[in-house]
Amino acid sequence: MNRLAAARRRAREAGAEEQGQIEGASPERATKNVARSSESTRVPEPDWLKSRRDAALELYRSMPLPSTRSEEWRYTDLARMLRLDDLVPSAGAQPGPASSNGDGTVPEPLRRAMAQDRDSAGRVIDIDGSAVSVELQDSLAAQGVVLSSLREAVRGGDPLLESLLATMAVPASDGKFAAMNAALWTDGVFLKIPRNVQLERPIRLSRWVSHPGTATFTRILIVAEDHSRVSFVDEILSPDFEAVTLVNTAVELFSHAGAQIQYVSLQRMGKGGFYLANQRTLAKRDSTLDTLNVALGGSVGRVDLNARLLGPGANSDMLGLYFGDHDQHFDFNTSQDHVAPNAHSDLLYKGALDDSARGVFRGVIRVHEGAQRTDAYQTNRNLLLSERAAATSLPNLEIEADDVRCSHGATVGQLDAESLFYLMSRGLDREQAERLVVLGFLGEVLDKLPMGGVVEKVTKAIEVKLGHVR
């Protein structure tokens, strides 16, 4: 059965038709909707948030859509890929169930993905930009861990929100899409780990987008207090869409002295998905703030990741893995800002590209004045599996201190003929051999992040893609 037809059917079942009735057909109108609903139908928002949204909206309107003339968007032509005026705001803009057990509303593919997660300490389920379920182990809640939907958190009045939401990490001034999110976010996750509390198992966010042609705005804010530890897995799925369907995610991560945060993003949207993420990590003294971005789904994926090393002894491992086929386009724009001395960052992004997929990696290590004894590394490796696939790599260094150790490397190549020959001489057919080599190539990234469940899930998803392609 044709995938598009299936997608249409699924979308219908998920209520896409009602979606078409929603008033407003552009973010301009969407903004009005949000503004109106936040004033009337929705939970009333505090003044600080209202004015923050207004200011963001102003900025959003004042900024043009980034064009390929701008260095950071040189290889992703938004004018060709994204028509903001055609999008309608997702249902999350409307009041939804702030929390529920959610079982009745979880779409089957998401349920299957959740079933693969071996263990978790808590989970938020987000459907179309609205958190429909929040679960957290009682023992953790008792220790003061806060896991809630962002809307709930705002209502709860935690002062951290006013000081940290869209201010220091991903403020509206960051760019058109950061402003768009700051103005229009409908929900998301707020997670706070108190001092000295260490979580053994990950917290999960399971997201689903059902409606074609919609725009969804989600924010994630994680604060790990001194010497705490947490892993967070953010997974997003969707059916295939006929119309471009935008998901705009802002991720703000704060690790205080000696704390550890691991953030994992698994992007597994269907065709037609346009995934945009602005992620910023702020690592204070002796803290560890690691990220892994896995891009497998969607038609276009663009992740802007900025790691800031703010205190001596801070450490960020930044991992990325992408597998593109058909006409998928993945664009990663990363930066490692060494503001403090004696900090360490290490980036490894690896991608395989098949059919006419395109991969873009642009990364910069910035060692600021005074950030002596910085150790910073950056590696991007690409595997081209088809004649039509293309990879662009721009690994940059900007060094303003002298006592540093920095290096970067980038490669683009095809499957190693010798490895293939060896495997085939051992009795594997070409297809099996290729699959093994690709998995081995990408596996290097997963090996660095030994998180049960994630590794298996990603490996399986890649296998499915490899099987599908060949």
Added chain:
Amino acid sequence: MPSNEVIQGLGLDDYKFGFVTDSEPVFRTRPGLDADIVRQISGRKDEPAWMLARRLKALKIYESKPMPEWGGDLSELQETLDQTYFYVKPQEQMERSWDDVPENIKLTFERLGIPEAERKILAGVGAQYDSEMVYHSLKEEWEAKGVIFDSIEDGLKNHPELFRKYFGTVIPAADNKFAALNSAVWSGGSFVYIPPGVQLETPLQAYFRVNQERLGQFERTLIIADEGSRAHYIEGCTAPIYSTDSFHSGVIEIVVKKDAYFRYTTIQNWSNNMYNLVTQRALVHRGAHMEWLDGNLGSKLTMKYPSCYLMEEGAHGDILSIAYAGDGQHQDTGGKVIHVAPNTSSSIVSKSISKGTGRSSYRGLCKVYDGATNAKSNVECDALLINETSRTDTFPYIEIDERSASVGHEATVSKVGDEQLFYLMSRGMDEAEAMALIVRGFIEPIAKELPLEYAVELNRLIELEMEGSVG
């Protein structure tokens, strides 16, 4: 860690060639640029109408293009351009032998330290004093082989068809703002033709020199290495110090035909108030081999990225780049390799040293087009930082549209290690000697590719820099 006095005392910033000899130009245009000036330049050179038309067209392109917003700081350049003399003619006639070269110009060369041996042994010496060749000799045996090594003006006069066939084909005026400027006001430079199968053992050499305050030098060089030929061209530049900014914008076009080998060496040591914005490009044909050896030691800002367009099967391009950025200097240099055809290969090796408030940036492009099967490219950049205030950047662009391509890029940034210094000093060296040795070791892979007299000159330069560091 070397003591601060040692670092400050390295003396890399003292410009050795900062002297002015007194020479009166025969003719120069008024400062600034318009169509009238372009007509004057063309008229002075007695050019054919087609060249004047090209110049005027290029001027329009230049005026229509905005200043680049990337690379170095060009915010004060326009002011410099407004005060620039776009054409200065030092003498009326080409000199035929060294004895005829005026004494003050000879003195300039002497003080530049061009070795006596170099003048005698090196075969073709095309010395450029201000905007034109003043001295130009060519070994008789080469003339017999049909090699053309002329000033660019004579190239146009004496070989009009060959000239017109290739001029502006490698770097069209519309390529970039400064290529357009050069195409409008070019003056001086070399025209070189190596006939098929001719192999030159000794390098062709031109010494460039700017000696007029606020003089813009727009040298234009066109080189054709015909099938199966083999040659090496050396261009070296030094300039005296002036208080106002000066400007240099050259265009170097090279065609390397089937199975030919050509190497182009530049050692740029402009004074530290010079803007140096140069476009250098080679078209490399079937089985041919092009090498750029690019040294950038002087200038206030250099933006220069020699490039190899690998047009046909089996073409090979090498770019070796060395940059030194002292106080207030910005070297924005690197290289470009563009793979258009199958089985092409390329390599870029870049080494940079930043000292004081100097900044060196590597900027490069490796592009492999779809269909350039089995293209191979490797890029290595190493940066050495001497002071806390020194700065370095690396901006490589890697664009690969071909599956079977194999492309690698590696870059490292380091400082002179305490252990290295300590080890050498424990062997009896003082700190300055140790520093000099380490820096020499760092640039060795490129220095060893230089012709002997240049390697000597470069080593001498580094020794001079380190001499000042004693005490």
